[in-house]
Every structure is written in C-alpha cells, then in structure tokens.
Amino acid sequence: MYIHGYGERESERLLAQAASVVRFLHEDTRFPPGSRVLEVGCGTGAQTVSLARNSPGAEIVAFDHALASLARAIERVAAAGLSNVELLHADLNALPLDAESFDHVFICFVLEHLSNPIAALVLVKRLLKPGGTVTVFEGDHGSAFFHPHSEIAHRAIACQVELQRRAGGNACIGRELYPMLVRAGYDAPCVTARVVYVDATTPDLVDSFTRKTFTGMIETVREGAVAAGIIDAATFDAGIRDLYRAAEPDGVFCYTFFKGVAVKGTSS
Amino acid sequence: MYIHGYGERESERLLAQAASVVRFLHEDTRFPPGSRVLEVGCGTGAQTVSLARNSPGAEIVAFDHALASLARAIERVAAAGLSNVELLHADLNALPLDAESFDHVFICFVLEHLSNPIAALVLVKRLLKPGGTVTVFEGDHGSAFFHPHSEIAHRAIACQVELQRRAGGNACIGRELYPMLVRAGYDAPCVTARVVYVDATTPDLVDSFTRKTFTGMIETVREGAVAAGIIDAATFDAGIRDLYRAAEPDGVFCYTFFKGVAVKGTSS
Numbered sequence: 001m002y003i004h005g006y007g008e009r010e011s012e013r014l015l016a017q018a019a020s021v022v023r024f025l026h027e028d029t030r031f032p033p034g035s036r037v038l039e040v041g042c043g044t045g046a047q048t049v050s051l052a053r054n055s056p057g058a059e060i061v062a063f064d065h066a067l068a069s070l071a072r073a074i075e076r077v078a079a080a081g082l083s084n085v086e087l088l089h090a091d092l093n094a095l096p097l098d099a100e101s102f103d104h105v106f107i108c109f110v111l112e113h114l115s116n117p118i119a120a121l122v123l124v125k126r127l128l129k130p131g132g133t134v135t136v137f138e139g140d141h142g143s144a145f146f147h148p149h150s151e152i153a154h155r156a157i158a159c160q161v162e163l164q165r166r167a168g169g170n171a172c173i174g175r176e177l178y179p180m181l182v183r184a185g186y187d188a189p190c191v192t193a194r195v196v197y198v199d200a201t202t203p204d205l206v207d208s209f210t211r212k213t214f215t216g217m218i219e220t221v222r223e224g225a226v227a228a229g230i231i232d233a234a235t236f237d238a239g240i241r242d243l244y245r246a247a248e249p250d251g252v253f254c255y256t257f258f259k260g261v262a263v264k265g266t267s268s
Numbered sequence: 269m270y271i272h273g274y275g276e277r278e279s280e281r282l283l284a285q286a287a288s289v290v291r292f293l294h295e296d297t298r299f300p301p302g303s304r305v306l307e308v309g310c311g312t313g314a315q316t317v318s319l320a321r322n323s324p325g326a327e328i329v330a331f332d333h334a335l336a337s338l339a340r341a342i343e344r345v346a347a348a349g350l351s352n353v354e355l356l357h358a359d360l361n362a363l364p365l366d367a368e369s370f371d372h373v374f375i376c377f378v379l380e381h382l383s384n385p386i387a388a389l390v391l392v393k394r395l396l397k398p399g400g401t402v403t404v405f406e407g408d409h410g411s412a413f414f415h416p417h418s419e420i421a422h423r424a425i426a427c428q429v430e431l432q433r434r435a436g437g438n439a440c441i442g443r444e445l446y447p448m449l450v451r452a453g454y455d456a457p458c459v460t461a462r463v464v465y466v467d468a469t470t471p472d473l474v475d476s477f478t479r480k481t482f483t484g485m486i487e488t489v490r491e492g493a494v495a496a497g498i499i500d501a502a503t504f505d506a507g508i509r510d511l512y513r514a515a516e517p518d519g520v521f522c523y524t525f526f527k528g529v530a531v532k533g534t535s536s
Contacts, residue, residue, distance in 0.1 A: 142417065143522065145410045147443040175415040178467040179518040193465035195524055199446040201458065250447040254411065254524065256463055 025108075025137055025194060025257055026050050033057025035103040040092065040124060041065075041110035045073025051106060052082045061102075063088035063095070092120060100129045108137040111180070115168030121184035128264040134186060136260040140174030143195075143256035144214065146246035153246075156239025159225035160218050166228070177260035186262030198253040210253040215243040293376075293405055293462060293525055294318050301325025303371040308360065308392055309333075309378035313341025319374060320350045329370075331356035331363070360388060368397045376405040379448075383436030389452035398534040402454060403527065408442030411463075411524035412482065414514035421514075424507025427493035428486050434496070445528035454530030466521040478521040483511040 029051070031037050035058045042048045042062035052060050062085060064070045070089050077085045090096060105124045111117035124134060141161050146153070164171040173180075174193075181189035198205045219240055226233050246253045297319070299305050303326045310316045310330035320328050330353060332338045338357050345353045358364060373392045379385035392402060409429050414421070432439040441448075442461075449457035466473045487508055494501050514521045 140413070142413045143411075145408070145440075145443060147447065149410065149440065149443075172413075172417065175413060175417075175520045175522060178469070178520055179415065182518065190469065191465065191467060191520075193463045193522055195461045195463040197459065197461035197526075199459060201446070250450065252443045252446055252459075254443060254461055256522065256524070258465075 025259070026054060029054060029106070029135060029259075031055040031058040031104050035059070036061065036101065037104045037106055038097070038102045038124070038127060039063070040105060040107040040120070041113075042073050042087070043069045043109075045076040045087075047106075047108045048073055048085060048087075049076055049080045049082065052077070052085045053080070056084060058084060058104075060085045061088060061097070062086070063090040065089070065091045092123060095123075095127070097127055099126050102127050103129055103132050105132070105134045107134065109139070111136060112138055112164065112171060112173045113167075113169045117170070117173065118180050118184050121180060121186070125184065125186065125264050130264055130266040132264050134181070134260075134262055134264070136177055136181070137257060138174040138177060138260075139255065139257050140172050142172040143174065143254070145254050146243070147250075147252040148242070148245060150239070150242035150245070152235060152239045153242035154239075155231060156218055156236050156243065159230050159236065160221045162230050163221050163224050163228065174256065174258035177258050181260050181262040185265075187265040189260060189262040191258055191260040194257045194259060196253075196255045196257065198247075199251070200249045206247050206251075206253075209255075210247040210251075211244065214253070214255060215240060215247070218243065293527070294322060297322060297374070297403060297527075299323040299326040299372050303327070304329065304369065305372045305374055306365070306370045306392065306395060307331070308373060308375040308388070309381075310341050310355070311337045311377075313337075313344040313355075315374075315376045316341055316353060316355075317344055317348045317350065320345070320353045321348070324352060326352060326372075328353045329356060329365070330354070331358040333357070333359045360391060363391075363395070365395055367394050370395050371397055371400045373400070373402045375402065377407070379404060380406055380432065380439055380441045381435075381437045385438070385441065386448050386452050389448060389454070393452065393454065393532050396532040398532055400532050401529055402449070402532070403529050404445055404449070405525060405527050406442040406445060407523065407525050408440050410440040411442065411522070413522050414511070415518075415520040416510070416513060418507070418510035418513070420503060420507045421510035422507075423499060424486055424504050424511065427498050427504065428489045430498050431489050431492050431496065442524065442526035445526050449528050449530040453533075455533040457528060457530040459526055459528040462525045462527060464521075464523045464525065466515075467519070468517045474515050474519075474521075477523075478515040478519075479512065482521070482523060483508060483515070486511065 037058050037060050039048055039060060039062035042064050048062045067089060074087050105128055114120050141157055144157055161171040178189055178191045196209055198210050222236055225231050225236060245251060305326050305328050307316055307328060307330035310332050316330045335357060342355050373396055382388050409425055412425055429439040446457055446459045464477055466478050490504055493499050493504060513519060
C-alpha cells in the first residue's frame with residue numbers, strides 16, 4: 001500500500017525526488033537497443049522518463065495499478081516526446097503479459113510498499129527470458145543521518161517507518177535487496193550502495209533532496225502518525241524542524257540508496 | 269584520547285582495518301612528486317605505508333605521540349622497503365616543524381579522538397604553504413546499519429560512541445568534516461561520502477571489515493562499557509552476537525566513511 005497519498009503536493013514531491021537523485025541513481029542503468037524492458041509500478045512516470053531517455057533504443061513497457069498516477073505518467077511521457085514507452089493499466093498479480101517476453105525488468109521504489117516483495121520478484125521472473133536481468137532500486141530510511149544530530153528528528157523518521165510497516169511495507173528495505181534476490185531464486189545478485197551526501201556546497205541538492213524529497217516525505221505522514229498515536233504533534237514538528245536544520249549552511253544530510261541487479265538463470 | 273588500547277590484538281585489528289578499507293579509501297589520494305606531505309597521528313603506520321606507496325615521489329613526514337605505536341610504524345615502513353618516509357616522535361601541540369613547510373597534510377582516523385578537532389585543523393594549517401591542501405578521513409558510527417536489523421546491536425555500538433565521548437572524542441565525526449573545515453578557516457572544502465557495503469558476494473570484506481574491523485572494534489570496549497555502567501555484559505554480548513549475525517550468508521553490513529579535502533587560502 002502506498003502511504004504518501006496521491007495529491008498534487010505529493011506529485012510535486014515525487015518530481016523533486018526524481019530530479020534530485022535520478023542522475024545519480026540511474027546514470028549507469030542502460031538497456032541495449034532492441035531489448036524489451038518492463039517497468040513495474042511506474043506510478044506517475046517520474047522514473048519512466050529517464051529510463052526511456054537513457055535507453056532510447058529499448059522498448060519500455062510500464063504499468064501501474066493506480067489510474068490517477070498512470071494518467072499523469074501518460075501526460076509526462078507524451079510531454080517528454082518519448083516514442084519508446086507503452087503504458088499499461090494493470091495489476092502485478094494479473095498482468096496481461098506473456099511469460100519469457102522481456103529481456104529486462106526495472107523496479108524502482110516499489111518493493112518497499114509490498115507486503116511480500118519476494119513474491120513480486122518471483123512473479124516478474126516468469127516474464128523474463130532466461131538470461132534476462134532484474135534491476136531494483138530502493139532507499140532505506142535507517143540509513144539517514146545528519147548534522148546536527150537530533151534524536152527527535154530520528155523519532156519523526158521512525159513514524160514513517162512504522163506507518164509503512166503497518167501498511168504492510170518496509171521503509172528500510174534497501175539493505176535487504178541482496179538476500180531478497182537470492183531468496184527469489186535469481187542468479188548472480190550484485191548490490192551496490194549509493195550514498196547521497198548533501199552539504200552547502202551543493203545548494204540544489206540541499207533544496208531538492210534534503211528539504212523537498214526527504215523531509216517533505218516525512219512531513220506527509222504527520223497527520224497519520226498523530227492520528228495513530230505514534231507521536232504527538234509537537235514532538236513530530238520539532239523533529240521536522242531539526243531535519244530542516246540539517247539543510248542550513250553548516251548542516252549535512254546523508255541517505256543511502258541501493259541498486260540490485262540479478263539474472264534469471266536458464267534453469268529457474 | 270585513544271580508547272581502543274595499544275595491545276597486540278588491537279594492532280592486528282588496525283592491520284585488518286587498513287587492509288580491508290584502504291584500497292577503497294585511499295585509491296584517489298595521490299600527492300605529486302616532489303611535494304612534502306605531513307601525516308598527523310600516524311599511529312602504527314597502517315595508513316602511512318599505503319600513503320607512501322600511492323605517492324612514491326612525495327616526501328612523507330609522519331608523526332605520533334605514542335612511542336610504542338611509532339616503534340611499530342618504523343618497523344612497518346622499513347619492512348615495506350619505503351625510502352620516502354620520515355618518522356617523528358612528536359606532539360601535535362609542540363611540533364618541531366617550520367611554518368609553511370608542507371604542501372599537503374594528511375589526517376586519517378585522528379580527529380575523532382581529539383577534544384578540539386577544529387583547533388587541530390587550525391594548528392596544522394600553520395604548517396601548510398599557502399595553496400596547500402589538508403586531506404581528512406573519518407568514519408561515523410552513526411552511519412552503521414545492517415541486516416538483520418537489531419536494536420541491541422545498535423546499543424552495543426552506542427557504548428563505543430559514549431565511551432569515546434567521555435574520553436573527549438567523537439565517534440560520529442565523519443558527518444561534521446564539512447562544517448569543521450569551514451570553521452577552521454580552510455577554503456573550498458570538498459567532502460565525499462564513501463559507503464562500505466558488505467554482503468556474501470565479497471567474503472573477504474565480510475571477514476576483514478564486518479567481523480574484524482567493525483565488530484572487533486566494538487568488542488574492544490566491552491569491559492570499559494560494563495565497568496562504566498553504560499550496559500550490562502549480557503546485553504552487550506547479545507549486541508555483538510547480532511553484529512556477527514550480519515556477517516552470515518544472508519546478512520548485510522553498511523558503514524560510511526568521509527573524505528574531506530580543503531585548501532589553505534593565501535590570506536589565511
């Protein structure tokens with residue numbers, strides 16, 4: 001279940017997120033001309049556009065179950081003038097796609113929302129040709145640390161982790177990509193960690209990542225966390241203030257993303 | 269104050285540490301032929317050897333205040349057959365070195381032990397020629413996270429952080445390199461974060477880093493932490509067990525180091 005909501009502000013946050021980290025996360029994700037690539041859970045198409053731009057010769061099929069998000073993705077792909085993307089309204093558990101019909105599968109910021117991410121990895125393996133690859137990106141909220149250190153800011157972050165857990169997801173899934181790919185039966189899993197380090201020498205990242213992407217995301221759970229009795233509003237707000245404090249000129253913010261790539265073996 | 273002790277086992281731990289992370293940390297640290305480089309707090313010479321090897325044309329002056337460590341550094345430099353290293357027994361606050369006599373200063377895993385790291389950065393700035401650079405490496409124990417997650421393992425890590433704090437140091441100093449270099453009056457500070465990601469695909473790193481370097485380091489504070497009443501022995505031991513658990517075949521361990529480089533301006 002997606003816990004951030006689907007409103008206009010959330011859409012802007014996703015855009016800031018894609019803009020700030022996309023170069024860094026996707027720059028080494030390229031699929032060869034002629035290959036068929038499936039994007040699982042494309043949402044509003046934030047990653048789809050860069051995926052299609054970075055692999056202009058590949059044929060991208062992207063799907064999502066949320067109609068409103070998919071409508072936004074269709075607009076965005078059209079606005080980018082991309083002709084190598086097909087968008088589908090579909091559910092992971094009932095995909096109208098043939099077995100062994102894709103060369104590569106791309107899954108970005110999706111597994112964290114699923115109650116059984118390993119089952120999802122197994123499902124999409126069916127769609128891959130033998131020798132095809134799955135590429136997975138996830139963050140990990142347990143990787144966030146910052147200067148000045150603040151316990152109360154960590155408590156605000158923990159609210160998001162707890163709400164995502166109650167919704168069946170896992171906001172600290174990044175560190176688990178390796179064992180998940182192994183358990184899903186993929187071969188040769190290779191996971192790399194990508195730390196986003198932000199200080200005042202990169203003011204664009206301070207604004208787009210520390211403020212708008214990360215702190216903005218934590219802010220979206222304020223009402224849910226207070227309503228669920230996980231935290232009181234004053235404590236939550238103090239935690240958010242301390243996260244914004246890390247975006248001041250002497251502040252530092254760190255967060256780690258993970259990229260996992262693995263192969264569908266010929267016998268799996 | 270150095271809280272890990274100076275025994276034989278500690279010396280082996282430092283060697284494992286240097287071997288496991290040194291390639292990764294130092295590979296882009298090279299000083300040009302003919303330059304004079306000062307290494308501050310060389311300890312047993314673990315970093316000195318790779319520093320001198322990576323910059324064979326540079327003239328390295330390395331010092332430490334601990335005689336036993338320095339004796340080991342002298343042995344190690346001799347065993348490596350290095351001829352571009354001069355070792356000094358000296359204290360940072362009374363260095364027998366001329367102002368503006370070095371092109372570069374190198375400080376690795378030292379600032380974390382000092383009660384006033386900014387004062388140390390100011391002190392060594394005096395020794396740099398205008399336009400010379402300082403290069404600082406530090407870890408950050410707040411950056412450690414692992415799979416399976418364990419609160420009790422984080423409590424064992426917190427013992428080391430607390431003991432280092434009581435000794436006047438800061439085990440979470442890595443995130444502060446940028447503001448410290450600014451406050452010490454250096455120009456153009458540039459900090460990069462380097463995450464060590466360890467899973468079963470790199471068994472050498474599992475052994476040398478997760479087990480011997482990190483968990484081994486936390487283990488060294490067991491008696492001190494129990495004696496100081498920070499934790500009981502059973503809880504500490506359970507935390508250590510959980511850190512070793514992250515070195516099992518489905519485990520993952522992450523830790524972030526920081527490298528900071530900054531310039532002594534012509535007016536500072």
